[in-house]
Amino acid sequence: METTTAILLRKTKLTETSLIVTWFTEANGKIQTVAKGARQPKSRFAGLLDLFFDCEIQFMRSRKSELHILREVVLRNPHEGLRLDYTRVALAAYFVELIELVTEPDHPARELHDLLMRAFGHLNEKPASLKALLHFESELARLLGILGQENVTPAVAIGRAYHRLPQARPGLLKMLK
Known part of the structure; x- marks a missing residue:
């Protein structure tokens, strides 16, 4: 599990319930994460995934691809x-x-x-x-x-x-x- 500050650059629909989120992180540069369940009304990510948000994110790095799993988001500055x-x-x-x-x-x-x-x-x-x-x-x-x-x-x-x-x-x- 990795934690870093990140700026949300882009969101793309992956499935009916999930998003691919592109971040520009301080520690890792540009990364993509899957936010599972982010499109559901009572998602743990509700209100935390919007363009230009400055966040602290926790993600699990994938061993097979460049698409990592987003675990936690803490909003630092919504700008x-x-x-x-x-x-x-x-x-x-x-x-x-x-x-x-x-x-x-x-x-x-x-x-x-x-x-x-x-x-x-x-x-x-x-x-x-x-x-x-x-x-x-x-x-x-x-x-x-x-x-x-x-x-x-x-x-x-x-x-x-x-x-x-x-x-x-x-x-x-x-x-x-």
């Missing part, structure tokens, strides 16, 4: 301020897409976890802004070691290194101008 308007949610979702793009399963990346936590903390307190988007991209490129390799913007550097950027970026740029 309620982040949910105040659509633009904040859209920017947070963009940050999550970037993190998913640049990380591999089960590869610890504490600096990237800290960056995402700081970004969510910022959006929890302040409105979404173009400055926040550009700062996140710049910090991400710097942490990945791809900033300054060429005379290009951080977004272009990320796009070149990972062969794409999230599709939401152009619409988000329009929204934030």
Whole structure:
């Protein structure tokens, strides 16, 4: 059994009663867990599994696959301020897409976890802004070691290194101008 702090990145229906939950953890990087019974009305996970939640999770590592069993979730910060308007949610979702793009399963990346936590903390307190988007991209490129390799913007550097950027970026740029 392992315990770590984690940010909920994505939820996907697995069965009528269970979910696959993708987390970005401090200790293990990006992992996927099965939350058995999470879709049932009286689930032990009720109210604890929502996008962008900062939690402490306990999971049992699978020996056969990259899909682990979620045992316990303790909510640390729901980032309620982040949910105040659509633009904040859209920017947070963009940050999550970037993190998913640049990380591999089960590869610890504490600096990237800290960056995402700081970004969510910022959006929890302040409105979404173009400055926040550009700062996140710049910090991400710097942490990945791809900033300054060429005379290009951080977004272009990320796009070149990972062969794409999230599709939401152009619409988000329009929204934030």
